[in-house]
Amino acid sequence: MVWLVFYGGVGEVGGNKVLLEDEDAKIFLDFGVSFAQMGKFYSKPFLSPRRKEGLVELGVLPPLKGIYKFDKFEASFDAIVVSHAHMDHAGFLPIIKEGIPVFCGETAAIIMDAFTKTGRWMIGKEGRRDGFKTFRTGGRLKVGGVEIRPFHVDHSVPGSYGFVIHTSEGTVAYTGDFRMHGAKSDLTEDFVRAAEEEGVDVLITEATNISNAYVSSEWEVKEKINYIVSNTDGLVVAYFASTDID
16 A cells, blocks of 8 residues: 655645655655744754754654654665755755665755755754765656656756656656746646656645746846846845755
8 A cells, every 4th residue: 555644845835744655665755844843943043953853852853763863763764855955845854864865866966965065954964974866857766666757847946856656556746846937947847748648646746826826937037136236326235045046
């Protein structure tokens, strides 16, 4: 029997932690930080967790055995597959047991290695000693009897993927985060076509701005910025997230 258990990412923005369990395979799709849960107790950089165990005690992390570096149990999960290098999807990776392989896109691995070198992880600044196992669009990952096919999508951080997952009882599509208003919306369209060709029984999709929301295109944002800068005589101060480089 195939099980899908959602430990985050439902009824909130980000914090994705989706467990897929199928016979001989226990796989997490993303393992991100829930900013809503973290914000109840911490305020970076002024107040940060002193004990990683406290994150479980406060309900910020799910009470799972055999997944965290700080627990005393042997690794009991087979893989974590990361859709992209945003903290709300990958932020808890530094506290995952080293024996559990983490898969991600090549670009995402470069970005997350940079997090380690610059101390940018929210939790566990030492990063992962075991590093990451990388994939590219159209590849095939085998974890037990489960086959995972990654396909690129467009998002504000490069190296973002959705997955088509073949299990013993059907096919699951997991979108990760995607957009159609960016500079490379054709990447998202590629994922949609691939999912259609593979055949999908269950769809797990992000739903940010899904209901009656208007989202400016990146071209519109660029035009607005150009207008503001060109019509300002003095200093213009701009702030951008470090990973959102498009």
